[in-house]
Amino acid sequence: MEKSLESEWIRKRARRLGFELCGVAPAEKFPELDGFADWLARGYGGEMRYLGDARRADLQSVLPGAKSVIVCALNYNTPLPHSTQAFAEGAENEPRGWISRYAWGQDYHAVIGAKLEELCGALRERFAAPFETRWYVDTGPVHERALAHHAGLGWIGKNTLLLNEEVGSYFFLGVILTTLELAPSLEGEAPPPDLCGNCRLCLDACPTGALTEAYVMDARRCISYLTIELRGAIPEELRAPMGRHVFGCDICQDVCPYNRRAPVDALPAFAPRSWPKKSLPAAAPDESLFLPRLEWLASLSEEEFRELFRGSPIRRSKWRGLLRNVGNALGNAGAQADEETRARIRARLEMLAQSGEELVADSARWALGRLGDMSS
Ligand code: SF4
Ligand code: SF4
Numbered sequence: 001m002e003k004s005l006e007s008e009w010i011r012k013r014a015r016r017l018g019f020e021l022c023g024v025a026p027a028e029k030f031p032e033l034d035g036f037a038d039w040l041a042r043g044y045g046g047e048m049r050y051l052g053d054a055r056r057a058d059l060q061s062v063l064p065g066a067k068s069v070i071v072c073a074l075n076y077n078t079p080l081p082h083s084t085q086a087f088a089e090g091a092e093n094e095p096r097g098w099i100s101r102y103a104w105g106q107d108y109h110a111v112i113g114a115k116l117e118e119l120c121g122a123l124r125e126r127f128a129a130p131f132e133t134r135w136y137v138d139t140g141p142v143h144e145r146a147l148a149h150h151a152g153l154g155w156i157g158k159n160t161l162l163l164n165e166e167v168g169s170y171f172f173l174g175v176i177l178t179t180l181e182l183a184p185s186l187e188g189e190a191p192p193p194d195l196c197g198n199c200r201l202c203l204d205a206c207p208t209g210a211l212t213e214a215y216v217m218d219a220r221r222c223i224s225y226l227t228i229e230l231r232g233a234i235p236e237e238l239r240a241p242m243g244r245h246v247f248g249c250d251i252c253q254d255v256c257p258y259n260r261r262a263p264v265d266a267l268p269a270f271a272p273r274s275w276p277k278k279s280l281p282a283a284a285p286d287e288s289l290f291l292p293r294l295e296w297l298a299s300l301s302e303e304e305f306r307e308l309f310r311g312s313p314i315r316r317s318k319w320r321g322l323l324r325n326v327g328n329a330l331g332n333a334g335a336q337a338d339e340e341t342r343a344r345i346r347a348r349l350e351m352l353a354q355s356g357e358e359l360v361a362d363s364a365r366w367a368l369g370r371l372g373d374m375s376s
Pocket of ligand 1: 206207208211221222223253
């Protein structure tokens, strides 16, 4: 069969598995990889030492004999408001936090991994000659966004994410490296052009100044890194600008014009996890990961955290990390709370300040200091 027909067959197969986009890139070194080494050398990767894995520089060291990379994108956009629209104006008596859209439902690693495994199985049925495959979702020593760009899925925007003109950026990327020689999706064509133009909405909206310039993000200032990857205390000067974010941040995607009409047909697995009242202790209200109540999150024991977030991406921050973030967010929420709510927040923070976990106690003390400032 003609190689280009093979690639088209793969694309259709991926679509049947629910992937919004799919393309094939040659397993080559792309110029973006040089920029990545420079980014790391500037320390912008913070404590994410795994990003320095030397295999990232060469796909051949990840899968010897690799000839092609199949890149797939799976939508996680559910029809609920953006972070930039979701918070009520004025005083609140139920302060709420923000969890990144991608983390509302099931752990995407498992959901996409199962689909990529299925696609690999389909390849094995289709191609008789022996070949190897290796797939990754986010955790492998590969530069998914650069590969996606060279597979024709979109361009890397000023917010450093992969953008597609039709689909926006609310999607996960998964890649399959293979020793099969497949026709690249862009055979003879240039990768998709950069359509950011003069726009700089993401740069202006980033509350912590993490987008230091167009196309450059200092992860050490990014709320996603600070709330999920960072294990220690959050630098004090960033705690107030972080607002109510307790896990991840969507702001630079939520303001992007290409996400205004992004399709909202994510799998039910990515809809916000919720707990009906009857599954929680008596008198508890229904709880959800879409705009979760901060006081509820602050009340979780380590055991409850483990139980409630089984199979959820939230597990990555660990209990102490989530409570650190929640303490921070409660301090910031106090700024918009009425007197009665502020008193309740203060009582909750005083409990957190007694925590045996210094990380949690430190964030609660900082938040109490912020509330103190408010009443003085
Ligand atoms: S995710 Fe949030 S903090 Fe990070 S660069 Fe985007 S807007 Fe800034
Ligand atoms: S907000 Fe504007 S500049 Fe930023 S990624 Fe989107 S289109 Fe590009």
